[in-house]
Amino acid sequence: MPAINNNSLKKILIALGILVLIIIPQLPVSSYYINLLSLILIFALLAMGLNLLVGYTGLSSLGHAAFFGSTAYCAGILSSHYGWSFLASSAAGVIFIILLAGGFGLINVRSKGVTFLMVSIAFGQIIWGLSQSWSAVTGGANGLVGISDPSIFGYVFASCTSYYYIILFVLICCSYLLYRIINSSFGLTLQGIKDNSKRMTSLGYNVFLHSWIAYIISGTLSGIAGILYAYYNNFVSPTDVSVITSAKVMMMVLVGGAGTFFGPALGAIIIVSLENLLSAFTNRWVLIMGIIYILVVMFTPAGLVELIKNSYGKVFSKGDDSNSNKGGDSRERGRSTVKS
Amino acid sequence: MYFWVLQSINAFAFGSLLFLIASGFSLIFGLMDVVNLTHAIFYMMGSYVGFFIFAHTGSFLLAIIGAGLVVALIGAIKYRFFLLKLHGKSLNQVLLCLGFLFVFDDLLLIVFGGDPLILDVPSYLQGMINFGGIYFPNYRLFLIGVGVITILFLHYFIEKTKVGSLIRAGVDDEEMVRAMGININLIFLGVYSLGVFLAAAGGVFGGVILGMRPRMAFEILPLALVVVIIGGKGNIKGAYFGSIVVAFMDNFGRALFPQLSYFTLFLPMVLILTFKPEGLFSNNKIKRRTIT
Numbered sequence: 001m002p003a004i005n006n007n008s009l010k011k012i013l014i015a016l017g018i019l020v021l022i023i024i025p026q027l028p029v030s031s032y033y034i035n036l037l038s039l040i041l042i043f044a045l046l047a048m049g050l051n052l053l054v055g056y057t058g059l060s061s062l063g064h065a066a067f068f069g070s071t072a073y074c075a076g077i078l079s080s081h082y083g084w085s086f087l088a089s090s091a092a093g094v095i096f097i098i099l100l101a102g103g104f105g106l107i108n109v110r111s112k113g114v115t116f117l118m119v120s121i122a123f124g125q126i127i128w129g130l131s132q133s134w135s136a137v138t139g140g141a142n143g144l145v146g147i148s149d150p151s152i153f154g155y156v157f158a159s160c161t162s163y164y165y166i167i168l169f170v171l172i173c174c175s176y177l178l179y180r181i182i183n184s185s186f187g188l189t190l191q192g193i194k195d196n197s198k199r200m201t202s203l204g205y206n207v208f209l210h211s212w213i214a215y216i217i218s219g220t221l222s223g224i225a226g227i228l229y230a231y232y233n234n235f236v237s238p239t240d241v242s243v244i245t246s247a248k249v250m251m252m253v254l255v256g257g258a259g260t261f262f263g264p265a266l267g268a269i270i271i272v273s274l275e276n277l278l279s280a281f282t283n284r285w286v287l288i289m290g291i292i293y294i295l296v297v298m299f300t301p302a303g304l305v306e307l308i309k310n311s312y313g314k315v316f317s318k319g320d321d322s323n324s325n326k327g328g329d330s331r332e333r334g335r336s337t338v339k340s
Numbered sequence: 341m342y343f344w345v346l347q348s349i350n351a352f353a354f355g356s357l358l359f360l361i362a363s364g365f366s367l368i369f370g371l372m373d374v375v376n377l378t379h380a381i382f383y384m385m386g387s388y389v390g391f392f393i394f395a396h397t398g399s400f401l402l403a404i405i406g407a408g409l410v411v412a413l414i415g416a417i418k419y420r421f422f423l424l425k426l427h428g429k430s431l432n433q434v435l436l437c438l439g440f441l442f443v444f445d446d447l448l449l450i451v452f453g454g455d456p457l458i459l460d461v462p463s464y465l466q467g468m469i470n471f472g473g474i475y476f477p478n479y480r481l482f483l484i485g486v487g488v489i490t491i492l493f494l495h496y497f498i499e500k501t502k503v504g505s506l507i508r509a510g511v512d513d514e515e516m517v518r519a520m521g522i523n524i525n526l527i528f529l530g531v532y533s534l535g536v537f538l539a540a541a542g543g544v545f546g547g548v549i550l551g552m553r554p555r556m557a558f559e560i561l562p563l564a565l566v567v568v569i570i571g572g573k574g575n576i577k578g579a580y581f582g583s584i585v586v587a588f589m590d591n592f593g594r595a596l597f598p599q600l601s602y603f604t605l606f607l608p609m610v611l612i613l614t615f616k617p618e619g620l621f622s623n624n625k626i627k628r629r630t631i632t
Contacts, residue, residue: 021482040360042571052556060431060434062438091402107610107613107614108613110614110617111613112614112615113431114373114375114430114431114434115432115569115617117375117431117434118375118568118569119565119569119609119613120567121377121561121562122562122565122605122609125558125559125561125562125565125602126562126602126603126605126606128558128602129562129601129602129603130600130602130603133598133601133602134597134599134600135599136599240556243558243561244442246557247438247442250435254435284450285448286442286445286446287442287443287446287447287450288442289439289442290438290439290440290442290443290444290445290446291439291443292444293435293436293438293439293442294422294436294439294440296435297432297435297436297439298422298425298426298436299374340505
């Protein structure tokens with residue numbers, strides 16, 4: 001489309017999207033859909049955080065639910081056991097997750113490829129085991145109950161609509177931050193590391209440091225999503241820490257397309273809606289998730305966004321070479337994303 | 341004193357059990373670069389199928405062999421028709437295995453129900469042996485024996501036989517083995533099936549002491565992962581050593597700090613990853629395939 005500048009079109013679309021997200025709760029929709037949308041936004045943040053690592057740094061983590069869940073536990077415990085306020089427990093949660101991700105990252109980032117993935121699962125499952133067996137603090141298998149409703153300066157966000165706006169606000173801030181990070185020279189270095197870490201090393205970049213910082217940022221975003229989740233549900237259970245949740249988030253990234261900015265958010269919309277829709281008919285969610293995994297890996301390793309882009313490129317490719325070219329390029333980028 | 345001796349025997353027995361799972365896991369990882377997350381569920385499948393066979397025939401030996409063969413067949417089918425199609429794409433293979441882990445886990449829940457089950461100790465392995473005033477449960481000693489026999493067998497198989505030398509060659513340089521006109525896909529399939537067989541047989545052995553319940557695979561999985569992280573990939577000796585270390589950490593962790601049980605696994609893993617990230621026993625001869 002030569003008439004409209006691609007960049008300004010993007011901006012218009014994003015502004016339109018935010019506007020729609022702001023307006024939806026004002027429409028006569030039932031609170032079920034607002035709650036569902038809140039959940040989607042929380043998981044979108046989590047998936048976008050993971051995407052920084054999977055899609056932009058080339059480190060596939062299957063332990064992000066540990067960050068998500070342990071921060072949820074941290075904020076939840078401070079709220080329910082010690083009566084901390086929403087802002088104080090959130091701040092403590094963010095500090096907690098930066099330290100935790102920093103510590104884990106120091107060890108985890110030393111490995112690459114599938115070994116990285118293996119270590120991340122092991123870390124995640126250890127945190128999961130802790131959440132289950134340390135029942136004096138976490139409530140064990142029964143989960144953590146008694147998290148208060150979020151309140152800021154005396155105003156209690158008890159209704160789902162008011163809390164929805166907090167989630168939306170946090171999501172927009174975090175996405176903007178993430179967008180700036182990805183498009184900064186730091187973000188470009190990360191993408192260079194993903195494509196060829198040896199070359200980046202020989203160019204003089206500190207690959208370990210960059211990966212480590214990306215790991216911390218990614219973990220922190222997941223942790224922020226965890227805090228939002230703890231106050232959304234007023235409840236945290238070991239399931240939220242387990243590899244099943246990690247796999248669910250990874251699936252959002254893969255379905256949406258790793259290494260695309262809005263892909264994981266699209267993945268979150270699809271997967272969360274699907275899970276909620278199916279839970280009305282069957283409790284075989286784990287089975288269905290496994291099947292989706294197999295199908296995605298076997299047939300669309302580059303993700304839905306690339307699939308849509310490619311078919312879009314095919315349809316509109318007549319007389320517009322640059323467009324189809326771009327499609328081909330990004331498809332290859334997507335492929336290597338999943339491989340690395 | 342009694343506590344320490346008995347707990348050590350328990351840990352040793354559990355380590356031997358863990359070795360049955362982790363040896364195949366490590367071999368598959370070393371040879372094919374496949375992190376076979378499905379391995380944990382093959383263990384559970386072995387438990388359940390073994391339970392089924394034992395309940396119908398009453399023969400423990402038949403349960404072990406039957407469960408091993410049935411599950412190995414399922415594993416071979418999974419390898420041939422799914423994993424092989426993604427050959428060389430390590431990450432996609434892991435995710436595929438993860439998908440199968442979930443599918444099989446839920447299928448087991450559907451078929452066998454959610455109630456915890458436990459296998460009976462076969463009559464000839466019941467009872468205790470009195471040794472210097474301390475009673476050792478026979479079945480634990482039997483498990484330790486099984487572990488020793490398995491490592492001896494695997495060591496002989498890999499170091500002394502022709503197929504074993506092909507496997508070692510495949511670990512070192514897969515392309516060269518192919519170029520020699522050897523059908524390495526067949527070897528891959530064989531090793532995969534052998535690994536699955538060992539895990540499933542381990543499931544029957546473990547069904548007696550650990551029992552079986554839904555989602556248990558997710559508790560077994562981190563143990564197997566930590567074993568391979570400690571022992572180094574594709575290394576049988578490392579897998580045995582790692583299994584014993586992990587079993588001791590886990591067993592004494594549970595006995596001494598029940599609240600923090602899993603956390604004790606953290607320590608050996610952190611130490612290994614900090615000081616020898618390629619694993620304790622990995623020899624540098626193993627070509628580290630670049631994962632791009």
